[in-house]
Amino acid sequence: MIMNEKIKASEVALTGVNGEDLGIMSTKEALQLAKEQKVDLVCLSLASSPPPCQLVGRTDFKQQAIKESAKSRKAEKGPKLKEIRLSAFIEEHDYDTKKRQAERILTSGDAVQLLVRLEKKESQEAKQLIEQLVRELKHCGVQEKGIQVSGKQVIAVLLPIA
Structure with missing residues (x-):
């Protein structure tokens, strides 16, 4: 998962912390907004241009990733x-x-x-x-x-x- 300064795109399609659409903005603006709200900027996919990104609290993101991986493991095992x-x-x-x-x-x-x-x-x-x-x-x-x-x-x- 690509986060914060590791996002190399010049602009991103941004989604807020609560799922609200914030539109397309430059990566610098999105990072500044993330720092102001004390959250992380996470790139969800590199397949499209501009890449969709979301503002996510670090603990929320980690918990969500853990849940998703556990779900996929359970589905894998049957x-x-x-x-x-x-x-x-x-x-x-x-x-x-x-x-x-x-x-x-x-x-x-x-x-x-x-x-x-x-x-x-x-x-x-x-x-x-x-x-x-x-x-x-x-x-x-x-x-x-x-x-x-x-x-x-x-x-x-x-x-x-x-």
Whole structure:
């Protein structure tokens, strides 16, 4: 990011601290205005002529840059898959807790894997439990595939709604 005296253009298209358009002015005038307001002059892009610049408080700019880089890193990695384990015969209060947990994960942008470990002949109950949970979480997540029933577990994966 090019700031203050490092901007080599003769004139810049200036935007104020609060986003107001200050028009096109010479770089010297813009730097003088930045010094008067005790802020920095930041060049946003070198692609156009005159380059768009903005008056920004140093701490605001740094915080904004940190947030943007964190966002881009998260988007680069993609959503995480978080697992929630249940039992086929779960109490209502525990069920509600697991549902709220899944909602929180989905709304934060991560995927959820619902997993029920089977002990005896409880595959039907486990499948019904997961179907019910998927129906109740429809407002914040979509099912990736069907419900998978394997030998010792029943699994469903929910993706966050974009």
